[in-house]
Amino acid sequence: MSVENGHYERTPKEGLTRDELLRRGFAGIIFVSGSGTLLAACGGEEKESEGGDGAGTAAKKGGLVQVSFSDASAKENLDPALTTLSNDSFYTGQIYEGLTVADTDWNIHPILAESWEPNEDASEWTFKLRQGVKWHDGTPFTSKDAAYSIGRLLTEDFGSPLFSRLEPSIDAAGIEAPDEATLVLKLKRPDSLIPLALSARHGMIVKDGTTDFAKTAVGTGPFKLKSFQPGRSWEVEKNPEYWESGLPYLDGIRGVVIGEQSTKVQSVVSGQSHLADPIDYSAASTVEGASGAELLEFKGATYLLVAMDQTKPPFDDERVVDAIKMAVDREKVLQAVYQGYGDVSGDVPVPPDDPYYPSDVSTEQDIEGAKALLAEAGHADGIDVELFTSASYGGMVDLAVAFAQVVEPAGIRVKIKQHSPDTYWDQVWLVKPMYVSYYTRRHPNEILSVTYASNAPWNEAKLKNPELDALLADGLKTTDEDEQREIYSQALALVADKHGTSIPAWTSKLWVKKNSLKGEELELSRGMIMKKASLA
Template identity: 30%
Template structure:
């Protein structure tokens, strides 16, 4: 497809000239690429209190660095991995700090009339850190790696409908899908989709991207350091010369490092610490609303959680508002055991909130022969709310007739040694850009993050149909139905959605809270230091 053809594809040409929003994303025109992305891709142009200053070093501390750290964007698995890859790599498209889907390495994109073939036009003049020019071949290599089962990319589950990806010259990339997918362009903004150069396969050696900083040193579990990319395609950026990322798994130690000035930014601040940080006079809490999700998933393939009566009993063994107040100081919104947050336009607002019901708990556990069973819940401080959140949940469940023992584990080994291995474990989810993306991530057969080891053919079918449905009203009904099945029969307790909360030294300027990830999702090109 030629360049002029892409530009000619206009809004609303599919599904009877429907209105377009961030969820449908049937087309982003070249005019948007040129004029509507200043907040992400170009110097922002908005008035700042002071003129940005060049230079300096930022130290950031994350909560789940470990010896398993790695820098392959296709294979990232932790908060630490995700943040670090944002410094080095860029994607075809991005989600900005306002939650808008915008161009990044692509300037425009469009599809055929069925939304089953998508073509992206690449930004000219972009080079990798090694001086190689960005071409369509690099994008093709990147996506073929993600799609290759041998890569074991957690991002693969979001693009399994891609049957072929090919270059159309140096500046156009064509994706052919198995079926129509109106949401495909937004999938290219997911964090696993960082573009690597053609042939890259050996990481961390091949940690070479097009992003604002170049990798300098990497010691898994200890440190990753970066220096400014002098040839970055965004003229004059980044402002910061160096970034050093370290891991501090202990929540209190991480907070003290910020307050003492040992580090400039900390990830994963407990809501109970917000007032303390804001009261220091030297730092502030950065809060982003959105859909980060605390889950307590039971393995539906492992006794005793193979029995849905037990799962249902535990879902009704606590008061969700009280849990939110005690574990998160009331900062967050209540969830209803499916993964779609209330802020999503496809959230099923008709479902009733599960309520604490001791009589139901007693009856269901007795029916399942588990009246005297003690259920073990595994957690660590790497989760939202720290281990304390699971302790609070366990105590509330005890008061409503379910015996629960909470086992705490070290943060640095939790995701590799406990998560998705123990029969019942806590976890913390970052944000997905659409309701369908949430459900596909962990609640369909073969999903990369199916931490509850549960699926239902009805949900699988609804997801398939919804991805192909260009009529928004019909698609919403399908997503509503999927949420109802997951809430009723699924194996995940999803009591709340929490905001991202980071701690930032006052000398760090223009770091914007981001709806998709801690620490501004690593979008730091316009961040500067007021020394």
């Protein structure tokens, strides 16, 4: 079997094409708003556009776009492998590129890799790399850069969230660069989703030997770093030697951090910014009524959750965790927090319309059942808990407020503690016993490997579950789509039942932009790709 330019060809002995196998897997989905390029769902070709107004008007070249972010941290750096927030995901996504990317139907397409081919059992992958690509310093991109970039992800102390996903599969000693245009990955186990895993932003390619990302960044992307002040601002400028002819259109992009949600919205509606990262859902009506701005809705793209650390009291008693999850009125949360932009969920980290979503999870509130569990756990008079939140990401504060209200009838008394966006992801996330967090949509194997597996770096519940780990390994071994669906549905039902994460609903991401901005590409892993963006 072979892959040429992202297309999988069926051989007579295969029951499934690789395209069918991988179409349900992704780490980054692209959706074009307004105008620009949308990777074709089936044909693998790009739908060409000049990036103008969507009516055949050619894109205007030049101009500087300003983007406002609230989801940022003073501890950010320029390493794509360590990104966690909207801000650093965005700017690294303009500077660096990966070997692959996925489209809206979860097919894998080439970027720095032009083609890839597995052996018979997917225990070895060979990537043919794009030639003629230059780093921002003028040196050529080669297979040594790709080998270095993947190899560094396999060290646990390095701290990339891709460690838990890649280390069980990729043998560091089996990463080979036999020539400048070829990368070979010899695996520890069969892994049918390697091209998918490498399409995540954390897998973007950096230059061989780079270790210092504090102030400098050398990528192959459409924009080069001009300035960087962590947690405050950054600016990138056009890469005149970009390998994709004629791109980018813009002269540059500037990012500014605005911690207050309403101020961020106004920076686009009536201020100097052209674009803002996801906003509070309650602010959607403000944008809809503005003459010069509009919402960018990316449906089913994200979920907010309440995380409970099951190594710390009172959440080390699973009865308390179950009672809290049971007490949630999910429909009320959907309407109060998300203004109806989404669907209720039974604590499952994939959307309800996903083919892997388990059919036997409940979304019903059960106040009496929650009271009974609390009494059994020694809390007959109810329980007091602290829930941390922040205005860092749209909807996080509103979710905390609504969550506290809907669980109160079960005797769960929630004290809300709002933390500064500047330090929330350093001092609260993965630190406090109970807090609000969020994630973007991923294939079930990818989200479970990164946030629920025993060695997952973002395992917010801190629960180690050998049964889940075994299911994830089994899912990678098979190339049968029905078997994969059964395995991952079991895994998703398991985390919904056992893990301390309450996911009341799946919802849209709501970015806001000026009408004059055209051709931007919404992308789950990186936030937005701007190489075909232009100003009217």
